[in-house]
Amino acid sequence: MKSPLHNCKRLCVILPSWIGDTVMATPALRALRTHLPNTHITLLGRAGLRTILSGLPIFDECVEHRMRGWLGPLSNLKPIRAINADAMLLFPNSMRSAVIAFASGARTRIGWNRQNRGWFLSHPATPPFMTTPYSSVDNYCDLTELALGAPIRDRSVQLHCSVEELATGFRLLDGLPMPRVILNPGANRLDKRWSTANFAALAIALRDTCGAGVAVTGSADERDIVDAIVSASNGAAISLIERDVTLAGLKGAIAQADLLITNDTGPRHIAAGLNTPCVSLFGPTDHRFTTLHETPSANNSEVAREWLLIADPFLPKEVIANHVAQIARMDRISVGDVTHAATQLLNAKLR
Incomplete structure (x- = not known):
């Protein structure tokens, strides 16, 4: 046929x-x-x-x-x-x-x-x-x-960065110490956002535990969120909005970052497409709707590139997180858990 x-x-x-x-x-x-x-x-x-x-x-x-x-x-x-x-x-x-x-x-x-x-x-x-x-x-x-009329076996996501995008991303991250971590605190719904206080505390923890250079990104509409995190971080983070980040520049920055930490939103998928390690935070959106299939790493490492932190990881599989928003709240994810996941992924990349 x-x-x-x-x-x-x-x-x-x-x-x-x-x-x-x-x-x-x-x-x-x-x-x-x-x-x-x-x-x-x-x-x-x-x-x-x-x-x-x-x-x-x-x-x-x-x-x-x-x-x-x-x-x-x-x-x-x-x-x-x-x-x-x-x-x-x-x-x-x-x-x-x-x-x-x-x-x-x-x-x-x-x-x-x-x-x-x-x-x-x-x-x-x-x-x-x-x-x-x-x-x-x-x-x-x-x-x-x-x-x-043919099977699709390779279901890994894929993106590409141009030389211009990489150059723009390099300028956005210029001056940050290694390892470089990008925080993405925005989302299209308020209940999908981890709190600004938690992101600020995370930036401080990453600086103090592993000397990370932390940059916070967001759209123009999210400037207030980004500014609040940077202000509360005691100098641990900078704002990429202040460095005129664009979508193309964000691609280049994520490609060169050592880690992205994000709510369930677009930059998470950009990181997956560019093979950048990522800690993804899920509350009242079920992670199974956006399962990403990873490509094999160049050195055949078994280390995953994404660490999912789920507000209620013990929900029965027949229960969809979207339907139990009062249980699957973002505030159930602790700063300590995110710091631990970030440290593990950074250490795995450095090995």
Whole structure:
């Protein structure tokens, strides 16, 4: 049986909206390039995603378009139709993405049949029945397997840093003593954030226990959080916002850092894609939705690159942390536990 993408000359992939989800789509994108070497692959997504994926040899062009709201992408279909795609592959599960694909003029439109959107898809795929959380990495890969008619065995995430991004990252971290640790205290929800007091105490502990140079990063909207941590750190941390950090520069900085410590948000996935060790803090979001498959290390070391700290690690597997927010609170993760995890990962890297 031929795959839906058999003889496809121009493929358009609609990317997820969030940075982390886009990073988790890289194994599926890599498989598309491997199995469709002569197909022109266009990625369609919101502003900023091109920066995340730049330098990867897995696509031919990336079209950035306003994707928020119903009228956002539909208010100007000209650049979408100009892609002239034979086929559309939809990673988001939204009705909006199905309408975009239908309006694009592509004859082949492949996506999971969720939210009753099968009417807009030429190949609506039946989503797997799951009783426990299902990683977005596997969600995108499983859909792509159906589109290609071939298995995807390598499901490790991957990113690339350009020379310019590395140079910018070097300037951001300039002057920090080794080992260099980046703290990322932001998140898109308040209940996903570890407290500023804890991050400040962590910065002090890392300086005092291992002489680390600590930098705190965040978006412009998170300046108050970053400033509060730096102010309370007694000189143990600097602000990357004050050094004009950008998304491209953050990529370069994370690539050269010895460790990232972060809430459950985009920089965690950037670190995974760049093989930077990471301590990830999880509260009322179940870590199983974003399980990341690690690539084998260059020296075949068994040391993991990511250390997960979960607010309630003893929840039964049938209980989803998202549904028990009062139990899975971020304040249940102690500064001591994060310091221990950070020290272990730093020591493993130095060995």
